[in-house]
Structure formats: C-alpha cells, structure tokens
Amino acid sequence: QHYFIQSNLRPRLCVCGEPSTINHCLTCKLGGYVSLRHDSLKGTIAKLLEQVCKDTVIEPSLIPITTEQLQRGTDVSDGARLDVCTRGFWTPLDRAFTDIRVLDPQAQSNAKTGLFGCETE
Numbered sequence: 001q002h003y004f005i006q007s008n009l010r011p012r013l014c015v016c017g018e019p020s021t022i023n024h025c026l027t028c029k030l031g032g033y034v035s036l037r038h039d040s041l042k043g044t045i046a047k048l049l050e051q052v053c054k055d056t057v058i059e060p061s062l063i064p065i066t067t068e069q070l071q072r073g074t075d076v077s078d079g080a081r082l083d084v085c086t087r088g089f090w091t092p093l094d095r096a097f098t099d100i101r102v103l104d105p106q107a108q109s110n111a112k113t114g115l116f117g118c119e120t121e
Helices: 022-027 033-052
Strands: 054-058 084-087 095-098
Touching: 022 033, 033 054, 033 084
Parallel strands: none
Antiparallel strands: 054 084, 084 095
C-alpha cells in the first residue's frame, strides 16, 4: 500500500538535477540519503554490539597492505577503514571486522540481478 503524502520540506529537485522522487532519493549518492541510511545502520549495529561484545570501535583504521592479494574493489590505500570492529563476536578473544552495506533491491542496477544475487555483488 502506498501513501502519497506531499511534503513541502522535501526539495523538488535533487542536487544532481534529477526530480526528487522517493526511489531517486534512496539511490542517488549525491543527495545524501544513501550516506544517512548507511551511517544510521552502522551506529545502530555498533550500539547493539557494544551490549554483547567487548572493545567495539566504529571506523577503526586498518593496518597498511603490503603484499596481500585481496578481492577486486577492496580499498588498499593507507588510512583505509571499515565500519565496525568488535572483540568476542565469534569466540572470546577474536576480533570481528564488519563492513555495513545498505542494499536497495528496487534500484535499477539491481533489477535484473534478483535479491540473492544483489547480496553477493
């Protein structure tokens, strides 16, 4: 069920120049909503992890990469960070490194992929 509520607070155009529709706002990286959703989810997950794990840190810096071969798309620059690191998630002393990803299954880029294909890309 859809609710068509007009809001005077939402601009008619996105900063990229496209009409500011709900679907566009959820997928445009220039408008800010993608970052807000990601950061909100990252903060919520970190707060939950703080309640059950030790040493939860948001956006810790990683050690520099030397000769390791990592997956395509991995940020190997100095100062690279991930979203959340916590100790005691899997076993009492091990550290778990987590990168949060927000997925919009209705985005045009995911239209032909299917839900289960989207999560593996």
